Amino acid sequence: xxxxxxxxxxxxxxxxxxxxxxxxxxxxxxxxxxxxxxxxxxxxxxxxxxxxxxxxxxxxxxxxxxxxxxxxxxxxxxxxxxxxxxxxxxxxxxxxxxxxxxxxxxxxxxxxxxxxxxxxxxxxxxxxxxxxxxxxxxxxxxxxxxxxxxxxxxxxxxxxxxxxxxxxxxxxxxxxxxxxxxxxxxxxxxxxxxxxxxxxxxxxxxxxxxxxxxxxxxxxxxxxxxxxxxxxxxxxxxxxxxxxxxxxxxxxxxxxxxxxxxxxxxxxxxxxxxxxxxxxxxxxxxxxxxxxxxxxxxxxxxxxxxxxxxxxxxxxxxxxxxxxxxxxxxxxxxxxxxxxxxxxxxxxxxxxxxxxxxxxxxxxxxxxxxxxxxxxxxxxxxxxxxxxxxxxxxxxxxxxxxxxxxxxxxxxxxxxxxxxxxxxxxxxxxxxxxxxxxxxxxxxxxxxxxxxxxxxxxxxxxxxxxxxxxxxxxxxxxxxxxxxxxxxxxxxxxxxxxxxxxxxxxxxxxxxxxxxxxxxxxxxxxxxxxxxxxxxxxxxxxxxxxxxxxxxxxxxxxxxxxxxxxxxxxxxxxxxxxxxxxxxxxxxxxxxxxxxxxxxxxxxxxxxxxxxxxxxxxxxxxxxxxxxxxxxxxxxxxxxxxxxxx
Amino acid sequence: xxxxxxxxxxxxxxxxxxxxxxxxxxxxxxxxxxxxxxxxxxxxxxxxxxxxxxxxxxxxxxxxxxxxxxxxxxxxxxxxxxxxxxxxxxxxxxxxxxxxxxxxxxxxxxxxxxxxxxxxxxxxxxxxxxxxxxxxxxxxxxxxxxxxxxxxxxxxxxxxxxxxxxxxxxxxxxxxxxxxxxxxxxxxxxxxxxxxxxxxxxxxxxxxxxxxxxxxxxxxxxxxxxxxxxxxxxxxxxxxxxxxxxxxxxxxxxxxxxxxxxxxxxxxxxxxxxxxxxxxxxxxxxxxxxxxxxxxxx
Numbered sequence: 001x002x003x004x005x006x007x008x009x010x011x012x013x014x015x016x017x018x019x020x021x022x023x024x025x026x027x028x029x030x031x032x033x034x035x036x037x038x039x040x041x042x043x044x045x046x047x048x049x050x051x052x053x054x055x056x057x058x059x060x061x062x063x064x065x066x067x068x069x070x071x072x073x074x075x076x077x078x079x080x081x082x083x084x085x086x087x088x089x090x091x092x093x094x095x096x097x098x099x100x101x102x103x104x105x106x107x108x109x110x111x112x113x114x115x116x117x118x119x120x121x122x123x124x125x126x127x128x129x130x131x132x133x134x135x136x137x138x139x140x141x142x143x144x145x146x147x148x149x150x151x152x153x154x155x156x157x158x159x160x161x162x163x164x165x166x167x168x169x170x171x172x173x174x175x176x177x178x179x180x181x182x183x184x185x186x187x188x189x190x191x192x193x194x195x196x197x198x199x200x201x202x203x204x205x206x207x208x209x210x211x212x213x214x215x216x217x218x219x220x221x222x223x224x225x226x227x228x229x230x231x232x233x234x235x236x237x238x239x240x241x242x243x244x245x246x247x248x249x250x251x252x253x254x255x256x257x258x259x260x261x262x263x264x265x266x267x268x269x270x271x272x273x274x275x276x277x278x279x280x281x282x283x284x285x286x287x288x289x290x291x292x293x294x295x296x297x298x299x300x301x302x303x304x305x306x307x308x309x310x311x312x313x314x315x316x317x318x319x320x321x322x323x324x325x326x327x328x329x330x331x332x333x334x335x336x337x338x339x340x341x342x343x344x345x346x347x348x349x350x351x352x353x354x355x356x357x358x359x360x361x362x363x364x365x366x367x368x369x370x371x372x373x374x375x376x377x378x379x380x381x382x383x384x385x386x387x388x389x390x391x392x393x394x395x396x397x398x399x400x401x402x403x404x405x406x407x408x409x410x411x412x413x414x415x416x417x418x419x420x421x422x423x424x425x426x427x428x429x430x431x432x433x434x435x436x437x438x439x440x441x442x443x444x445x446x447x448x449x450x451x452x453x454x455x456x457x458x459x460x461x462x463x464x465x466x467x468x469x470x471x472x473x474x475x476x477x478x479x480x481x482x483x484x485x486x487x488x489x490x491x492x493x494x495x496x497x498x499x500x501x502x503x504x505x506x507x508x509x510x511x512x513x514x515x516x517x518x519x520x521x522x523x524x525x526x527x528x529x530x531x532x533x534x535x536x537x538x539x540x541x542x543x544x545x546x547x548x549x550x551x552x553x554x555x556x557x558x559x560x561x562x563x564x565x566x567x568x569x570x571x572x573x574x575x576x577x578x579x580x581x582x583x584x585x586x587x588x589x590x591x592x593x594x595x596x597x598x599x600x601x602x603x604x605x606x607x608x609x610x611x612x613x614x615x616x617x618x619x620x621x622x623x624x625x626x627x628x629x630x631x632x633x634x635x636x637x638x639x640x641x642x643x644x645x646x
Numbered sequence: 647x648x649x650x651x652x653x654x655x656x657x658x659x660x661x662x663x664x665x666x667x668x669x670x671x672x673x674x675x676x677x678x679x680x681x682x683x684x685x686x687x688x689x690x691x692x693x694x695x696x697x698x699x700x701x702x703x704x705x706x707x708x709x710x711x712x713x714x715x716x717x718x719x720x721x722x723x724x725x726x727x728x729x730x731x732x733x734x735x736x737x738x739x740x741x742x743x744x745x746x747x748x749x750x751x752x753x754x755x756x757x758x759x760x761x762x763x764x765x766x767x768x769x770x771x772x773x774x775x776x777x778x779x780x781x782x783x784x785x786x787x788x789x790x791x792x793x794x795x796x797x798x799x800x801x802x803x804x805x806x807x808x809x810x811x812x813x814x815x816x817x818x819x820x821x822x823x824x825x826x827x828x829x830x831x832x833x834x835x836x837x838x839x840x841x842x843x844x845x846x847x848x849x850x851x852x853x854x855x856x857x858x859x860x861x862x863x864x865x866x867x868x869x870x871x872x873x874x875x876x877x878x879x880x881x882x883x884x885x886x887x888x889x890x891x892x893x894x895x896x897x898x899x900x901x902x903x904x905x906x907x908x909x910x911x912x913x914x915x916x917x918x919x920x921x922x923x924x925x926x927x928x929x930x931x932x933x934x935x936x937x938x939x940x941x942x943x944x
Contacts, residue, residue, distance in 0.1 A: 025693060027693065027778055049806050049807070050810075050817075050818050051810055051818075051819075052818050052819075059820060064693070064778075064779075066692070066693055069702045074695075074697075074698040074702075075695055075698075077781070079781070081819065081820040081821035082819045082820060082821025082822070083821075086818075086819040086821055087810055087819065088810050088819050088821035088822050088823075089821055090821040096695075098698040098699055098700065098701050098702070099700075099701045108821070110810065110852075114885070116884040116885075118884070119885065120892075120925045120927060120928045121921070121925075122920075122922045122925075122928070123921075124921065125921065131925075132928065133925075133927065133928070133931070139852065141852070159843075163852075163854050165854060165855060171931050172928050172929065172931060173931070173943065173944060174928075174929040174943050179922065179928055179929055186855070188854065188855055190854045192843070194843055209843060211843050211844060213844065215854065215857075217855065231928070248944075250944070252937065256844065258843065258844035258845070260843055260844065260845060272756070274755075278841070278844065278845025280844045280845070280846075283858075283859055284859075285858060285859050285860070285937060286937075287938055289937075289938045289944070291944075313938035313939075314937075314938070315861040315862075315936075315937030315938045316861065316937070317858065317859040317860055317861045317937060319858070319859035321845070321846075322845075323845050329756070329757050337757070339757050347868070349859050349863065351859070351860065351861030351862070351863075351937070352861060353861045353862070353937060353938055353940075355938060377940075379861070379862075379940055381861055381862060381863075383863065383868055385868050385869075393762075395757075395762055397736070400735075403762065403763070403764055405762060415868065415869055415908070417868070417908070420862070420940055422940035422941075423862060423940040423941065424910065425910055425911070425941070426902070426910045426911045427910070428902055428905055428910055429902040429905065429907060429908055429909055429910040429911075430908070430909075430910045432908075434869075434907075434908055444763075446762075446763050446764045448764050453764070455763060455764075465906075466906075466907055467869045467907065467908050468865070468866070468869050468870065468874075468899045468907055468908050468909055469898060469899050469909065470874070470898050470899055471907075481795075483795075491794075493794075493795065493797060495796070495797060505904060506904070507903040508903070508904060508907070516798055517798075518797040518798040518800075518801055519797065520794075520797040520800075522794075534797055534800070534801065536797065536798065536801035536804070538798075538801070538802070544898050545901070545903060546897040546898060546901040547897070547901040547902075547903055547911055548897075548918060549897075549911070549915075549916040549917075549918065549923075550915075550916065550917040550918055550919065552911075554901075554903060557894050557897060559888075559889050559890070559894060561882055563805065563882065565801045565804045567801075567804070584804055586801075586804045586805060586806075588805075588882045590882065590890070591882075591889070591890040591891070592882050592883055592890040594806065594882065596804070596805070596806050598804075618818065622806060636818070
């Protein structure tokens with residue numbers, strides 16, 4: 001794997017440099033080396049948080065080639081980073097030639113790894129980690145876009161994207177009055193083609209894009225070896241529920257044609273009109289799934305024990321989504337402007353599913369009446385969500401150093417849900433029509449007084465109803481910012497945000513507060529030295545009444561987060577010697593108290609003007625107050641060669 | 647194999663289209679001797695993406711004149727600085743937008759949030775660029791520029807559960823996500839969030855498996871957004887959830903006490919004191935939606 005990563009890095013480097021042979025000028029930066037990890041404690045947790053690995057690493061590559069007046073292109077830029085021992089790999093090529101074409105290719109690969117010790121883990125008290133929901137997958141994304149620029153009114157656009165998400169994971173499956181841990185394998189590919197054009201008529205510009213997306217996803221699962229006993233250690237009606245075998249396969253095929261239109265232009269000298277429309281028409285997703293199970297199970301729905309099951313299910317969902325926006329931007333005077341617009345969004349879905357489950361070798365709870373039973377479930381669902389937003393904003397700049405604005409938005413939401421009977425757990429609240437209107441008023445001011453800039457804005461939302469319990473009826477938000485900048489010597493910055501959300505309705509009693517303020521200080525006493533300091537305080541408190549499912553009593557659900565971050569760093573450059581070092585300490589004293597401390601250093605030594613070496617070090621320590629099984633301490637070292645063109 | 651064929655076919659079409667438009671004419675521009683005096687700027691400007699903006703046959707100084715009006719008068723007056731227009735601030739943005747504005751949904755909005763707050767093109771971009779211009783001629787590399795004004799966001803990424811971010815935003819790799827992966831700094835609207843080409847929320851551009859549509863959709867996806875349950879910048883909680891306990895995330899909506907809101911009461915037997923039931927998604931694994939399980943079991 002390490003050799004492969006190194007080979008890929010070398011090939012990318014070679015590909016990037018190939019066009020340089022005939023180029024007029026070339027600029028490049030390359031950092032290539034090796035990275036080591038030393039992790040003690042929960043290595044899965046470290047990987048969940050950072051994704052770092054041991055091995056060769058193309059830290060960064062940047063090549064810019066100017067093609068010159070006789071070249072095929074004006075400018076070619078190749079960038080790559082993280083190839084090898086990083087959870088994220090990126091590669092990007094941009095080639096353009098003025099008035100001819102603009103081409104972009106980007107490719108990325110990301111490791112998607114999650115293995116929390118306490119998440120979905122009914123056996124945590126027994127010391128079994130990680131939890132039962134883990135993934136170790138990868139996500140590839142390729143995007144190609146080409147716009148031809150022949151001049152005149154028509155510029156063709158073509159594009160292609162391909163996403164691939166695949167790999168193993170672990171999940172659980174509730175069946176027969178127990179939950180069983182499963183190994184899973186997901187493989188999903190999404191392809192997207194785009195064709196369109198940029199259009200120009202006088203002062204008017206338009207972009208029309210038609211796309212076609214298709215997806216193919218398969219999901220396989222099978223009982224984790226040794227997990228036959230499930231999560232429930234207690235017998236159910238005297239029967240120890242257990243699975244001898246449980247496995248299934250699911251495949252989903254999807255398609256989504258979409259249209260995207262953007263138009264903008266000047267109606268008169270002082271009026272700019274913008275319109276946009278995006279529509280996915282008849283998006284479809286069809287799923288076929290089968291699973292089989294053998295063992296000892298219980299079904300309260302059937303009122304029987306059973307020894308296995310065979311299930312065939314199919315589902316088909318079709319959706320149409322669109323969003324249209326039109327607005328006018330009017331320069332009333334040289335210092336006063338009005339922006340007014342209307343946005344309408346609609347999402348519609350119809351779905352149906354047919355589930356056929358055959359329960360094998362069933363008996364009633366007395367152990368009598370043995371037989372197989374087939375249960376058929378036909379379900380149809382529908383939902384329709386609409387949102388209309390009318391908005392207006394008035395911006396005034398009476399003097400060059402002052403900007404004032406006031407805005408209003410009037411939002412109407414409606415949601416109709418027709419659930420299938422099988423979705424309804426307890427009647428009420430799972431279907432019907434819900435309407436909500438929000439009146440939003442906001443205002444702000446920005447002052448630019450040379451070295452000092454100040455800004456503040458206030459927003460109030462007043463809603464007439466809540467669709468879900470965590471919807472507010474009243475929201476207030478105040479934000480402020482101040483900056484003092486004295487040349488390149490000093491920059492002091494502070495921001496603050498205060499948010500309050502409320503729904504005092506009896507039975508909901510939702511009240512949430514967020515107070516978040518941050519400050520930063522950057523000092524550059526001499527050009528070679530920069531010093532940074534920062535402080536951040538994030539406090540969140542919320543409560544809302546909930547009903548406990550075990551006894552239907554009510555109590556407030558209280559959540560608190562009290563985070564504080566302190567950080568400092570410095571950078572010193574003396575000739576060909578550069579050293580950067582810093583540290584930060586994040587402490588949370590809320591519902592999930594933890595400390596996350598990070599220290600890092602980077603030393604770069606130039607051997608020649610072009611060639612140098614640099615070393616990187618990072619220490620990361622994570623401790624949870626309530627779950628030491630999550631803790632880790634990680635040291636990451638890297639040694640790299642740097643090659644930079646003059 | 648089919649995907650490979652598709653890729654080859656697409657590249658082939660692209661290759662055929664490029665030569666078809668070669669030979670497009672360039673408009674004639676007036677020659678100005680800008681480089682005679684501004685030799686340092688002119689020398690560095692050769693590596694600037696703007697250098698060939700008007701085509702290869704553009705007259706000397708034509709690119710300068712395309713942004714700096716009054717060049718002839720400035721030259722005729724022997725270099726009187728008062729006669730040449732220097733695009734700066736909100737007015738300067740007009741010059742930039744004459745070429746850069748309104749090409750796509752994720753493009754530049756002249757009345758965007760930053761513009762309204764007095765953040766103009768030259769606040770972030772070095773238009774002339776240096777000898778080694780960075781991507782998009784940004785004054786600082788990567789996302790450093792964003793967090794230099796948004797320290798609260800920088801610190802949100804100091805929390806343990808975040809997207810895998812770029813080094814400049816607290817990540818460990820130079821390949822990590824950048825602010826502009828999700829946000830359009832030139833945009834308008836709540837959070838300046840980007841959209842996919844199909845007009846969907848930007849989250850779905852990576853999390854394709856959550857796209858659906860689903861026969862049995864979790865209502866949170868319809869009545870709310872991804873942020874209803876997830877803190878996307880950074881979270882103290884696993885899976886970037888808004889609450890430390892999964893049951894809390896769920897029950898705050900699924901407690902039908904008033905009878906007027908969406909989300910019904912789960913049945914009894916879900917005893918939250920038992921570890922089996924504290925994580926609702928242990929059973930409701932397909933929490934974003936399912937085509938075959940009404941209760942989102944698979």
